[in-house]
Structure formats: structure tokens, C-alpha cells
Amino acid sequence: MIHQYQLNGYNIVLDTYSGSVHVVDDLAYKIIELYEHISPKEILTLMQEQHKHDSDITEHDIRETIAAIMELVEDGQLFTKDEYENLSMDLKNRKTYVKALCLNVAHTCNLSCDYCFASQGKYNGDRAIMSFEVGQRAIDFLLENSGHHRNLDIDFFGGEPLMAWKTVKQIVAYARSKEQEHKKNFRFTFTTNGMLLSDEITEFLNKEMYNVVLSLDGRKEVHDRLRTTANGKGSYEHIVPKFQEFVQKRGDQEYYVRGTYTGNNVDFTNDIFHIADLGFDKISMEPVICDPRETYALTDDDLPEIYNQYEILATEMIKRGEQDKGFTFYHYMLDLSEGPCIQKRITGCGSGTEYLAVTPWGELFPCHQFVGDEEYSMGNIWDGITKPELQCQLKQSNCYSKPECKDCWAKLYCSGGCPANSLHATGSINGTYDFSCDVFRKRVECSMMVKVAESMREMESDAQS
Structure with missing residues (x-):
């Protein structure tokens, strides 16, 4: 799975499962858009047609760009397959x-x-x-x-x-x-x-x-x-x-x-x-x-x-x-x-498992945002976790347990979102709060662009020194 977007003059391509971030020119950006849908030969023909009046882009340029993209695919930096779904099942059973x-x-x-x-x-x-x-x-x-x-x-x-x-x-x-x-x-x-x-x-x-x-x-x-x-x-x-x-x-x-x-x-x-x-x-x-x-x-x-x-x-x-x-x-x-x-990118904050909130009376909740909701009272600091089934539900809540996350390019950055926000917005810790998802995805896009700009500035500085 990849995610492509243009921001602040940059063409940015994120490969979801490898985490690779690529900054590419306009030609590569177009070819990557087409790569999974038509063959390299068809891409070459289409790009030649689109750029037949563009003296700056030759057939050689197109062939070289296609070859470079194919090399990134072979190296596991583009269109990487999801190898983490089975791992998410193992994480549910971990102590x-x-x-x-x-x-x-x-x-x-x-x-x-x-x-x-x-x-x-x-x-x-x-x-x-x-x-x-x-x-x-x-x-x-x-x-x-x-x-x-x-x-x-x-x-x-x-x-x-x-x-x-x-x-x-x-x-x-x-x-x-x-x-x-x-x-x-x-x-x-x-x-x-x-x-x-x-x-x-x-x-x-x-x-x-x-x-x-x-x-x-x-x-x-x-x-x-x-x-x-x-x-x-x-x-x-x-x-x-x-x-x-x-x-x-x-x-x-x-x-x-x-x-x-x-x-x-x-x-x-x-x-x-x-x-x-x-x-x-x-x-x-x-x-x-x-x-x-x-x-x-x-x-x-x-x-x-x-x-x-x-x-x-x-x-x-x-x-x-x-x-x-x-x-x-x-x-x-x-x-x-x-x-x-x-593991952290799949499971998130660990509320209710690795992280707990304690009230002034010693009652345990998954996190501070659940405090006061007796349905999510997990036990106390003297007796420990008295609702292991609730802890199990929280452990199983991650970016692979929610159908809405399946095709989301940002799922390994949010881990499926905040369980408390999901509960308060949808009534279930396994729900998805669409507004929060939309905001989160935009923040990831912007943060990547900032990192790209910083990296480009460092490269320019190194080249000048």
C-alpha cells in the first residue's frame, strides 16, 4: 500500500509497510500512480503519448524512471506487502x-x-x-x-x-x-x-x-x-x-x-x-x-x-x-x-494493559479518559485486575482489529486510534472516530513534509560545504 500527495511543492510517496518516504519528480509521481494498474510497457506508451510535445522528457527518461521504480519495488521500498497482520494476532496473545x-x-x-x-x-x-x-x-x-x-x-x-x-x-x-x-x-x-x-x-x-x-x-x-x-x-x-x-x-x-x-x-x-x-x-x-x-x-x-x-x-x-x-x-x-x-506501531498506547489510571480511591481504569465510567473499572491496586476479559478486549483493540483501518495508509502511525475517543464517539473501543482519523492523517502528511524539507535543506548544506 502506498500513499501519494503533493504539498508545499513536494511530490511525496509513502510506502506504508516499509515506512519508506520518497520525494520524486512529476514524471515518477505519475508513473507510480499507474504502476499497480497497468504494465510497464503500457506505462511507457502512455507517458510517451503524454509527453510527445515535451522536449524535456525523452523516451530514455521514461524508461530510466520505470526501471528505478521497479528497483525500489524489488528492494522492498515501494508497494511492499503487509507482513504484519499475522503479527497482530500474536500480539493479542502476548503476556x-x-x-x-x-x-x-x-x-x-x-x-x-x-x-x-x-x-x-x-x-x-x-x-x-x-x-x-x-x-x-x-x-x-x-x-x-x-x-x-x-x-x-x-x-x-x-x-x-x-x-x-x-x-x-x-x-x-x-x-x-x-x-x-x-x-x-x-x-x-x-x-x-x-x-x-x-x-x-x-x-x-x-x-x-x-x-x-x-x-x-x-x-x-x-x-x-x-x-x-x-x-x-x-x-x-x-x-x-x-x-x-x-x-x-x-x-x-x-x-x-x-x-x-x-x-x-x-x-x-x-x-x-x-x-x-x-x-x-x-x-x-x-x-x-x-x-x-x-x-x-x-x-x-x-x-x-x-x-x-x-x-x-x-x-x-x-x-x-x-x-x-x-x-x-x-x-x-x-x-x-x-x-x-x-509492535508499538500496531498496539498503540497500551491502555488497560501496559498503562493504567489510578483514582484517589485506588480504582483502576484503562486510562484517565475512562475514569468515572464504571463499565470500564478494571479492578483496584490491592486486588489487581478483576476484569481480565476487559483487559483482553483492550489488548485486542489495534489497527488490525478494526475493519475501517484495513485500507488506511496511516494505520501504522495511529495504531487504530485512541480507544477512549472511539468509545466516546461511537460507543465502542473498536469503533473509529472519523473526524479524529481525518485530522490525524493530515497531521502525518504535514509532519512528513516538514521532515522532507529539513532533509533537503541538510543535503543542500552538505553539498555546499
Whole structure:
């Protein structure tokens, strides 16, 4: 399976199963389009007819191009056959170990964001703060169920996890005390709205957290429209200086400024550029997932402009990179030379198998987006997984288990999509959320184009040196 598209002056051809990306001229692009449908002899005749008045393309050129394409096919870089479907069956039966927990340390928040999937941090339940005893047991549960995994990940999440600051520090200290004994390495991630950031908190986060995610939606009017305090006041002016100071002190350690775009700001590249101009160079911007009846919901009617925005983003990133003013966009981080192993590309995030969310009461869910849905309560940190059949369903959900993914060229980049988004959009973890698929495919196209442009620039630079 191949995917061809033209963007920013490049003719790009992706071979799905080998992962090879080719940048070709117009003649090769046309021939590749025809290659599986007619014979090389018929292609030669057709191209000669089409270019009989074009002195720049000779019969020799056409023959050479056809030969080059045939060589790529023989080398397994074009029209590669799918050899992974049987592997997906094997992966369903594999034994999995837990390597990451999302600790919902705070089912409460000091903001009242309209679009919050967690219902302003309460997850449609009672407000709560995780006790150290529950956090301690969560660490023990992870150690007991981590198997061969040496690197273990803990995400501190909420609500707003800074509202459980004492518990966070105690959990980190306890986990660190167990590393040497169990020969494990803990990596912590922290997501915050920034309202409670202080010098003491900043120092601790920069010492202990492998990654920190800072929530900011972009321009002041955009951010303050939906990310407000309980009394309806915007939070932009309060958090931006805190975030700037935090990142300055963080140095070269990992962080992301993460925003959400909605139907209110389909021109979301202006928010991304605003964030970059504030001095942040690691940025993520996600489409809102919400009830389609909400006034700020994104719809299929927005897709043409969303596609346009991702193209604007890609070309601006190339421009800023050439000016040494570049920034990283999370969804354009695509490693074309190595990237994730094929098992990861088939199975995805591992929610419910390798990754679990823990509530303040110690209840287990496949991930934070399932929390509060009792149908997807999997057990608890004392008794373990009490619904192995649910875990089995999640393990079997991948890009080969969904009929809609069969002919999708991007399936090995999305692994079949987010099970939680599928559930909320279709009522099934094995459903496909078409809107999300459309957005994802566009992001992959744009990210590949950015990588192509960067590679071409490097080649030109090497040739000149």
C-alpha cells in the first residue's frame, strides 16, 4: 500500500509497510500512480503519448524512471506487502506487564474549564485528594506487576495535581526509595494549569520530573474564554509569567506547553505562533473532544480550515527553522529513520494493559479518559485486575482489529486510534472516530513534509560545504 500527495511543492510517496518516504519528480509521481494498474510497457506508451510535445522528457527518461521504480519495488521500498497482520494476532496473545500509571492525585481543580473531559476535575464524581497510603500502594502495585520493564513511568494528573502537592512529594520520595532495591528507574511526568506554581514547586519539579506539561490555549482572548476560575475570571495573565519563569529555570529538560483548540479558534495556528512568540519552543495543540452539541465543538464543516491550518503550521515551522527560531510541535515529531518498533506501531498506547489510571480511591481504569465510567473499572491496586476479559478486549483493540483501518495508509502511525475517543464517539473501543482519523492523517502528511524539507535543506548544506 502506498500513499501519494503533493504539498508545499513536494511530490511525496509513502510506502506504508516499509515506512519508506520518497520525494520524486512529476514524471515518477505519475508513473507510480499507474504502476499497480497497468504494465510497464503500457506505462511507457502512455507517458510517451503524454509527453510527445515535451522536449524535456525523452523516451530514455521514461524508461530510466520505470526501471528505478521497479528497483525500489524489488528492494522492498515501494508497494511492499503487509507482513504484519499475522503479527497482530500474536500480539493479542502476548503476556503484558504494567510499565506506566497515571495517578489521578486530585479529583478537584482550581479552574472551571468548560471543555474539561474530567468535568472540572471531578470525573462526574466526588471531589477527592489521593492519600499517601493510596499512592504508596500504587507504586507497590506497579513494582509487583512491571515484569521485565526497567523504566517505569508515573504521570501525575488531575484535576489539578498541585492541589495534592504534599501527596505528590511523598509518592516521589517513596518511589525513589524503591529504585535500587527493585533495580527500576522511575520517570515522572506532571501536568498543571500553573495557578499554584511557586519557586519551591518549580525547584522540585525541575529536579524530579522527567517531563512537565503546562496548559495554555494560546492568545489571551482564546485562553480566557474557556479556561476560567470558579468566579469566571480568566487565568491567562496569572499563569503566563509563571510558565515563562518555569521554563527559563528548567533549562534543556523536557516540557510541553499544551493547548486545546475548539470551534471558537479554528485558526489555531495563531495560538501556536503566539505561544512560540512568548518564548516556548515545545508545543502541543489538540482538537477538543466534546459533546457535538456544545457551542465550541468542532464539526466536519471545520475540516477544510483545519487542514489549511496544519499546512500553515508546517510551512511556518520550516521558515522559522531556517531562521534558527524553530520550535517543536508534538504531532509533527516523526522519526522516519527509526521510530517505534512495529509492535508499538500496531498496539498503540497500551491502555488497560501496559498503562493504567489510578483514582484517589485506588480504582483502576484503562486510562484517565475512562475514569468515572464504571463499565470500564478494571479492578483496584490491592486486588489487581478483576476484569481480565476487559483487559483482553483492550489488548485486542489495534489497527488490525478494526475493519475501517484495513485500507488506511496511516494505520501504522495511529495504531487504530485512541480507544477512549472511539468509545466516546461511537460507543465502542473498536469503533473509529472519523473526524479524529481525518485530522490525524493530515497531521502525518504535514509532519512528513516538514521532515522532507529539513532533509533537503541538510543535503543542500552538505553539498555546499
